[in-house]
Amino acid sequence: MAATQLLKSDCEILLLDQKASVGRKFLVAGDGGFNLTHSETPSEFRDKYDSDWIKNTIRQFSNKDWIKFLKQIGIETKVGSSGKIFPADEIKPIQVLNAWKEFLASKVQFVLNTRFLNFDEKQVEVERDGKKEKLDFDYLVLALGGKSWPVTGSDGAWVQGFEEKGIIVTPFESSNSGLVLYENWIEGLEGKILKNIQTSCGNQSCSGDLVCTSYGLEGKPAYAINGALRKMEKPVFKVDLKPQMTPEKVFEILKKAKNPSQGLKELKMGEVAVFWIRNFVSKERFLNPKELAKAIKEFPIGIKGFRPIDEVISCAGGVAESEITESGELNRYPTVFVAGEMIDWDAPTGGYLIQGCVSSGYVAGKAISKIIN
Numbered sequence: 367m368a369a370t371q372l373l374k375s376d377c378e379i380l381l382l383d384q385k386a387s388v389g390r391k392f393l394v395a396g397d398g399g400f401n402l403t404h405s406e407t408p409s410e411f412r413d414k415y416d417s418d419w420i421k422n423t424i425r426q427f428s429n430k431d432w433i434k435f436l437k438q439i440g441i442e443t444k445v446g447s448s449g450k451i452f453p454a455d456e457i458k459p460i461q462v463l464n465a466w467k468e469f470l471a472s473k474v475q476f477v478l479n480t481r482f483l484n485f486d487e488k489q490v491e492v493e494r495d496g497k498k499e500k501l502d503f504d505y506l507v508l509a510l511g512g513k514s515w516p517v518t519g520s521d522g523a524w525v526q527g528f529e530e531k532g533i534i535v536t537p538f539e540s541s542n543s544g545l546v547l548y549e550n551w552i553e554g555l556e557g558k559i560l561k562n563i564q565t566s567c568g569n570q571s572c573s574g575d576l577v578c579t580s581y582g583l584e585g586k587p588a589y590a591i592n593g594a595l596r597k598m599e600k601p602v603f604k605v606d607l608k609p610q611m612t613p614e615k616v617f618e619i620l621k622k623a624k625n626p627s628q629g630l631k632e633l634k635m636g637e638v639a640v641f642w643i644r645n646f647v648s649k650e651r652f653l654n655p656k657e658l659a660k661a662i663k664e665f666p667i668g669i670k671g672f673r674p675i676d677e678v679i680s681c682a683g684g685v686a687e688s689e690i691t692e693s694g695e696l697n698r699y700p701t702v703f704v705a706g707e708m709i710d711w712d713a714p715t716g717g718y719l720i721q722g723c724v725s726s727g728y729v730a731g732k733a734i735s736k737i738i739n
């Protein structure tokens with residue numbers, strides 16, 4: 367996206383990547399839902415991001431701007447369930463990537479199998495065919511990604527060089543990650559789905575389905591509360607096992623039932639919910655309709671941790687906001703910009719990640735274009 371902003375400028379653009387092709391994680395993202403962005407109003411949309419820097423970036427290149435750009439390169443989009451934006455029917459992720467590459471091709475030279483090693487204000491050191499070389503530049507935009515899914519090329523190896531230059535990089539942590547639970551919480555439940563629940567932790571909450579796996583829970587309601595859980599010393603979140611009903615209604619049904627088990631049946635609690643209630647609610651609370659209703663509405667679950675960074679959707683952490691200007695230029699190295707997931711910002715999955723990346727590429731490219739034109 368940074369290169370895209372420079373297509374009309376009088377300059378030479380090289381786009382380097384250590385892999386034999388670009389956009390591998392973009393294609394991995396396409397394998398799943400491939401939410402390109404979200405159709406929310408600007409303020410609702412920006413609220414999903416955790417830092418002022420990225421919110422300001424989104425302000426400059428919004429979800430609407432991104433959709434408009436996609437249309438410009440021939441990619442129509444559609445609004446899916448719960449407002450997420452996808453490529454229109456039949457358009458495959460590789461077609462989106464190829465359309466963008468073709469849009470760039472008249473001006474941008476793709477230099478592949480070329481590994482970034484180091485930089486100063488004027489030169490970037492790379493490794494190609496086992497040989498190191500230095501390339502001159504006027505402006506350098508680094509968009510080296512975070513550390514998840516290293517097979518796609520984002521291996522986080524750049525961090526050491528940045529730290530050696532005194533640039534603060536907040537350590538990477540798993541984000542949009544499944545939750546690892548203690549064994550007794552999930553034994554025998556693998557593959558079962560906890561339908562229509564709501565998770566909450568701190569100021570984060572999310573409705574949807576949770577899937578039980580061999581180690582814990584996966585699904586949007588698990589990913590959406592990662593940020594709040596990461597801040598806790600002993601991470602615990604709450605599940606509303608019956609979000610469609612008020613606490614009063616749940617209590618009323620339990621009170622009228624001839625016994626608690628019958629009450630759970632009348633509430634149509636699923637298998638996982640019943641298993642948790644039976645195993646982790648004390649006998650006294652189970653027998654007291656008021657307490658049982660409270661447990662159903664605010665069921666606390668402690669987590670053991672997150673999944674390894676290699677397999678999660680995204681990373682929290684990266685180049686600290688204090689190290690960059692509004693457009694992502696490094697304070698210590700003017701002429702060098704950073705963009706995308708390598709910067710320390712976080713957002714839930716569902717289109718917000720790709721949007722954050724393209725918006726940050728946009729502000730970097732736009733800033734360079736302003737200087738050189």
Ligand SMILES: Cc1cc2nc3c(=O)[nH]c(=O)nc-3n(C[C@H](O)[C@H](O)[C@H](O)COP(=O)(O)OP(=O)(O)OC[C@H]3O[C@@H](n4cnc5c(N)ncnc54)[C@H](O)[C@@H]3O)c2cc1C
Nearest residue numbers: 384391395400401481482510511519520706707717719720
């Ligand atoms: C399974 C999965 C599903 C996802 N689904 C979605 C989704 O539906 N919606 C959404 O918004 N987001 C999604 N994401 C997240 C999204 O794909 C990423 O946030 C986004 O791709 C990050 O873009 P980036 O350009 O910052 O980094 P990356 O896409 O990781 O790109 C970094 C590039 O830098 C190159 N590179 C790294 N180090 C070097 C080096 N030393 N030398 C040369 N090149 C180097 C890499 O090869 C790579 O091509 C998903 C991610 C995953 C893993």
